[in-house]
Amino acid sequence: MKIAIIGSGSAGMTAAYNLIDKDVTVDMFEKGNGLESRNRNEVMEGFGGAGAYSDGKLTLTTEYGGWLTDYMPERELEELIKEADDMWKSVSGVLDLSSGADYEATKNLQYECSKHGLRLYPAKIRHLGTDNCLLFIERLYEMIKKAENINLFCNANVTDLIVENDTVKGIELNINGISEKRYYDKVIAGVGRSGNAWMQDMVRKYSIKNDLNPVDIGVRVEVPRAITDKFTNNLYEFKIKYYTSEFEDEVRTFCVNPGGFISIEKNTGGLLTVNGHSYKNRHSDNTNFALLVSTKFTEPFDEPLKYGRYIANLSNMLAGGDNVIVQRYGDFVRGRRSTESRIRKNFVRPTLNALPGDLSFVLPYRYLHNLRETIEQLDKVMPGMADPNTLMYGVEVKFYSVRIKVDKHMRAESLENLYCTGDGAGLTRGIIQASVSGLIAAKDILQSK
Ligand SMILES: Cc1cc2nc3c(=O)[nH]c(=O)nc-3n(C[C@H](O)[C@H](O)[C@H](O)COP(=O)(O)OP(=O)(O)OC[C@H]3O[C@@H](n4cnc5c(N)ncnc54)[C@H](O)[C@@H]3O)c2cc1C
Known part of the structure; x- marks a missing residue:
């Protein structure tokens, strides 16, 4: 089975990580630079996506960082967050939590806030810091480049989907100024906020069902x-x-x-x-x-x-x-x-x-x-x-993208073979939930084989 992943942010990277050494062939396309040539001014684009030079604050809660609870019971999402966090933990080596340990103290703060109409949501946080976040991305970059079943293409801008009878058959892209078409069985779109405009073009062109976000x-x-x-x-x-x-x-x-x-x-x-x-x-x-x-x-x-x-x-x-x-x-x-x-x-x-x-x-x-x-x-x-x-x-x-209508497996409701994940699909707004959406798509692909 041939898979295309569009975008190498948290969603795309997690999907790729979960497909390493599996019985599928994956082409991953990133419109920005690879890590060798990416610099810190390129905040939103390049391998690692918008999270690359971020603070790397992993919010391990269902309440924040996205709207994935709209698609599955909270319990299920908690399990998936744990699974995604395991990847960040094992690749980055940052094992300690920065918050969420002292239950009593948290309860007291919550009570104090409630007296003034303020609602405090306690959340477990793993704080990598900008330095360790980059380390994670460097390590994952190496793993993906070494993986025999994954081909990573940077400076590869996916310009269009190839759609026939409401079914995605492949993508059109531009690599180093050359346009080409490639055909795939499944496409995972994880284009992030920098891919907002592209996603909106696709929504308009292929009448992809969507809702508005705030x-x-x-x-x-x-x-x-x-x-x-x-x-x-x-x-x-x-x-x-x-x-x-x-x-x-x-x-x-x-x-x-x-x-x-x-x-x-x-x-x-x-x-x-x-x-x-x-x-x-x-x-x-x-x-x-x-x-x-x-x-x-x-x-x-x-x-x-x-x-x-x-x-x-x-x-x-x-x-x-x-x-x-x-x-x-x-x-x-x-x-x-x-x-x-x-x-x-x-x-x-x-x-x-x-x-x-x-x-x-x-x-x-x-x-x-x-x-x-x-x-x-x-x-x-x-x-x-x-x-x-x-x-x-x-x-x-x-800014949040239009929210693509997806099912609980992140499959677009109105186009076959297309998975929409992460911030670009308007489903998430943080590293961990974006990761989870990529994880769900990868799992579904492996299960559907
Ligand atoms: C400065 C900053 C700090 C942040 N800090 C935190 C934080 O501490 N904790 C947290 O949880 N979240 C944080 N966030 C948000 C977090 O980075 C995002 O929620 C997360 O990266 C979303 O992942 P994603 O995979 O959906 O998209 P992105 O990470 O945005 O990745 C999308 C990738 O797709 C590529 N792309 C787009 N269109 C195309 C195309 N047509 N063809 C090929 N490639 C394409 C882009 O170049 C990009 O690399 C921060 C964001 C920023 C900007």
């Missing part, structure tokens, strides 16, 4: 580490949701980095958004985390990606085109711009050289209000959060 827009908050210690020392990452009183919108904390650094994420088309990461062996004095407001559009407007890009574009424009904005919380509340001199005098030292500005020119009132209300609530369990010296970087946007 767009999450907000800021990255940076505070002195001591403010979050009570939470991060026990949980490493606090995952908190809050429903605001005025709009009843869901605001959530996301991607907490104790001792971490703020970074800029370069999206397709040069769009800059904020992100954060941390190292296992190098720390700052701050903690950063994203505060995101989730918005789902209904009708007539149904393009959440476009909306998110519009807001991010605005922030880039005001930051001079090649930067993101930083604002002190004190300035944000007073409705004035942060300036170089105000940032210089600020107690919290920024870990990114962002442009001091005014986020109220960027975000609609609804977002500003939701963010302020949530920061004030968080201040009740993490005193100091709403201090004027707290820094906000904008904007952070999480």
Whole structure:
């Protein structure tokens, strides 16, 4: 049986790992560079996918990192998460958990949060750190290259599917400027967020059934580490949701980095958004985390990606085109711009050289209000959060692809022989669930032989 895997991110790599030395022939296509030539500026593309230079925070919970619970009972997903985690553990060699150990302490924090309308989700986290995450990818790269039944093609951009009678027969691709067609029995698409546009083209061209996902827009908050210690020392990452009183919108904390650094994420088309990461062996004095407001559009407007890009574009424009904005919380509340001199005098030292500005020119009132209300609530369990010296970087946007309609085996409902996995199919938004989706596809292929 001949299999094509499109994309070498968490989903594609896990599918390939589970097909090594099995009775199938696999061609794996990655449009970005191989590891030898990939550099750190290539955040979203290249072998390893978007997770390659990430913080490598494996969230071992069904609640976060994707929507796979919509396709299977929670128990089943827990088992699959464990299986995917086993791969990350054995290849990276990182065996210890960073959080989730102290049950009593977690319960107390949960209780404290609940008194202020904040819902804390305890989660087990294996934190690899950017350094160990890269080590994992290097080792897997070698394993895949050595595997006799797997051929890896980098700088190979899959441009189209070959579809006959609602059945996928193969792919069209472009390798080193040369276009060709190749035929396969099964195709696994794991194109990630950088493959959003491609996936949308396929949806339109082949009428692939899909649903809409929300767009999450907000800021990255940076505070002195001591403010979050009570939470991060026990949980490493606090995952908190809050429903605001005025709009009843869901605001959530996301991607907490104790001792971490703020970074800029370069999206397709040069769009800059904020992100954060941390190292296992190098720390700052701050903690950063994203505060995101989730918005789902209904009708007539149904393009959440476009909306998110519009807001991010605005922030880039005001930051001079090649930067993101930083604002002190004190300035944000007073409705004035942060300036170089105000940032210089600020107690919290920024870990990114962002442009001091005014986020109220960027975000609609609804977002500003939701963010302020949530920061004030968080201040009740993490005193100091709403201090004027707290820094906000904008904007952070999480774009999710259209959600392809799949069954529990990740088979596309409306096209035979196509598996849709990971972030590109709008099913996941984190390394572990993306891995799980690749694992499910590989298992189904082996079972169907
Ligand atoms: C800076 C950053 C930090 C992050 N930190 C974390 C974290 O700590 N923990 C966590 O759980 N998640 C994190 N994430 C999210 C995580 O990286 C993704 O959820 C995960 O990588 C999704 O895996 P994927 O396989 O679906 O897609 P991706 O990892 O995006 O991989 C898709 C791959 O497909 C390739 N591709 C796309 N289109 C084509 C095509 N047409 N032909 C060939 N190849 C194609 C792309 O080049 C890419 O390499 C982070 C993301 C970023 C950007």
